[in-house]
Amino acid sequence: MRFEGTDTFVATDDLKVAVNAAVALQRPLLIKGEPGTGKTVLAQEIATALGKPLISWHVKSTTKAQQGLYEYDAVSRLRDSQLGDARVHDIANYIIRGKLWDAFDAENAPVLLIDEIDKADIEFPNDLLLELDRMEFFVYETRQTIKAKQRPIIIITSNNEKELPDAFLRRCFFHYIKFPDRETMQRIVDVHYPGISNLLLREALTSFFELREVPGLKKRPSTSEFLDWLKLLLAEEIGPELLRERNTAKLIPPLHGALLKNEQDVHLFERLAFLNRRGTS
Amino acid sequence: MFLAFFLALRAAGVKVSLREFLTLQEAMQAGLADYDVDHFYYLARATWVKDERFLDKFDRVFAESFKGILQPQPVAPDGVPVQEIPEEWLRKLVEKNLTPEEKAEIEAMGGFEKLMETLRQRLAEQKGRHQGGNKWIGTAGTSPFGAYGYNPEGVRIGQESGRNRSAVKVWDQRSFKNLAGDVELGTRNMKVALRRLRRFAREGAADELDLSGTITSTARNAGYLDLKMVPERHNAVKILLLLDIGGSMDDHIALSEQLFTAAGSEFKHLKHLYFHNCPYEMLWKDARMRGQDAVATSDVLNTYDHTWKLVFVGDAAMSPYEIMQPGGGISSWNAESGQTWLTRIIAAYPKAVWLNPVGEQHWNYTQSTRMIRALMEERMYGLTLEGLDAAMRRLMH
CATH class of the missing domain: 3.40.50 (Rossmann fold)
Known part of the structure; x- marks a missing residue:
């Protein structure tokens, strides 16, 4: 059972090694990286490649670790007791299973994605330490222990909003998805738009990487934005000549709205273009 | 060997614990590194480095620790790489990168042969890595040869991707340098x-009433009121x-x-x-x-x-x-x-x-x-x- 990338996802060698290590040793894999480099998509692709179901748990600022295990719905029980419902005598009726329970209970070990773990409270990862390590937890209300039938493959993503505790990190493998270089980017485009004109792609890549290098950008465009931009270029039938022309005359690439998501960045470019025109005239 | 590397990393300030050391041993035993030095590097990195700020330190220590063992490509006494650059290879490179129209353009500029001739001369003349400038082959220049340049008629000398990289290169590139914690703040x-x-x-x-917590615990308490307070989240x-x-x-x-x-x-x-x-x-x-x-x-x-x-x-x-x-x-x-x-x-x-x-x-x-x-x-x-x-x-x- 090895992960080698898929038809729709280009995995670099170091990513493959990290994923395979996590799968083989059954430890969680922590993924970090710039936004838009495919952190979340990775879990879906691993699930597809290994033929496993995917369970995603999207973490928000209000998410508690307990919600991943189970919740006790005390309010419905209170209401049922007021109404004299017979269900009220069995507490198990009010235990709501969380994503982790689902993952532990599955027959075919699934891929469990814990997305954006850093969004949650600072104690969140600590609260999951034992559960992720031993892959079991105890339900107090019903006095039963839930044990993973097969250890799921756990992928955790983080955007660096909070630091994760050391004890948690020690139990994970870690991979930082760095921004793809030109070569990798070309492969990524080939996967998404096979048959794109070679010339257009080359010019687009040049424009894109130049744009990323401009100092002072608030938000540098990412892979997914580049793909959107390419799609637009194709839809608008903008040729490579137009892209190349801007190298000398104008600085803002056509349809820049897909790449620059911030009005300050657009202003920055307009200013640069203005200076450039003054410099050449 | 690994122990020395482990200790060197700890000395350099990368917090690697004994547990992670054992995890790597376990991974090696499971045959995850394929007896391939690149894979070993990736595996060690995924196991031991848990923060992108330390990736650069890790690269440096790795290069230092394994320097004597991994020999770089053989180099002749005068410093020029032993391998010649065959004509076919250059031609293939051009065919891969240029469109028919562009080839016609080059033909007009003095011909493909001439361009290739110059390229070969430059490659022979040039001894070291070069960046900028308008003559030498390197990166980010305006010469027709090199990578990431501005001359649209240029020939891009691509790095072979992936597997054929020479062994030391991957970590010697130090591509995570600007993630290190002690560099100045970038965007x-x-x-x-x-x-x-x-x-x-x-x-x-500060304390305020936790409404949902109060409801939950009241319900839990069989309907008797149980007030819950939480610290205020405001700043x-x-x-x-x-x-x-x-x-x-x-x-x-x-x-x-x-x-x-x-x-x-x-x-x-x-x-x-x-x-x-x-x-x-x-x-x-x-x-x-x-x-x-x-x-x-x-x-x-x-x-x-x-x-x-x-x-x-x-x-x-x-x-x-x-x-x-x-x-x-x-x-x-x-x-x-x-x-x-x-x-x-x-x-x-x-x-x-x-x-x-x-x-x-x-x-x-x-x-x-x-x-x-x-x-x-x-x-x-x-x-x-x-x-x-x-x-x-x-x-x-």
Whole structure:
């Protein structure tokens, strides 16, 4: 059972090694990286490649670790007791299973994605330490222990909003998805738009990487934005000549709205273009 | 062997635990490294490095530890690589990268043969790696040869991707260099730093009624009221920011101002004022420091009480007289010395730090920096991720 990338996802060698290590040793894999480099998509692709179901748990600022295990719905029980419902005598009726329970209970070990773990409270990862390590937890209300039938493959993503505790990190493998270089980017485009004109792609890549290098950008465009931009270029039938022309005359690439998501960045470019025109005239 | 590498990493400040060491052994036993040095490098990195700030350190230690074992490509005595560049290879390269129209264009410019001839000559003439310029083959130049250049008619000499890289190269590239914690703040790094501020902004305790918690616990309590209180999440931190402006600070001020203006949304109370080199009896509301924007320092001290946290941003580089002597200030006459004013300000704000955008290694060479550092009781931090982190901890502490 090895992960080698898929038809729709280009995995670099170091990513493959990290994923395979996590799968083989059954430890969680922590993924970090710039936004838009495919952190979340990775879990879906691993699930597809290994033929496993995917369970995603999207973490928000209000998410508690307990919600991943189970919740006790005390309010419905209170209401049922007021109404004299017979269900009220069995507490198990009010235990709501969380994503982790689902993952532990599955027959075919699934891929469990814990997305954006850093969004949650600072104690969140600590609260999951034992559960992720031993892959079991105890339900107090019903006095039963839930044990993973097969250890799921756990992928955790983080955007660096909070630091994760050391004890948690020690139990994970870690991979930082760095921004793809030109070569990798070309492969990524080939996967998404096979048959794109070679010339257009080359010019687009040049424009894109130049744009990323401009100092002072608030938000540098990412892979997914580049793909959107390419799609637009194709839809608008903008040729490579137009892209190349801007190298000398104008600085803002056509349809820049897909790449620059911030009005300050657009202003920055307009200013640069203005200076450039003054410099050449 | 591995043990030496492990110890070297720990010595370099990468926190690798025994548990992770054993995990790597386990992974090796499971045959995950394929007896391939690249894979071993990736595996060790995924197992031992848990923070992208340490990736660069890891690369350096890895290169150092395995230097003797992994030989680079053979090189002839005069320094030119042994391998010749065959004509076919060049041709293939061109066919891969150029379209028929472009080839026609080159034909018009003097022909493909001529271009290739020049390329071969250049490759033979050139000895080392090269960047910029308009003749040599390298990166980012305007010569027709090389990578990432601006000459659209150029020939791109691509790096072979993936597997055929020479062994040492992957980690010697040090591609994670700008993620290291001690480099100065870039746009990306700044975002991370801001999040550190946010963490410290979320703390601060007050009690309020937790409505949903009360309902839940009342239900749990079979309907008897059970009140729950939670700490208030609002942000109680107040920041008074004093920015050094003008002169040597011009290079840094945009950065520091940006940093804290962006933090403005996090802090309900963020007040920033300007000074030149050293604070005296006047501070300014505006960076242009005009008369009508001036406020008396004593008014500031009275307006903002000791619950405000004080952050100086400045390079602390000036003539020692500007600190020690009355009248030493360069922008106006000051009746009392900078030292007196600084001591007064610091006494008014027990929680104060000084952020210095100049690299920490240079501090000791400037007398005024040493003096201010002493006045600040060593609470001077570099304007880097690590420095900022330490400074924020100090403020909250």
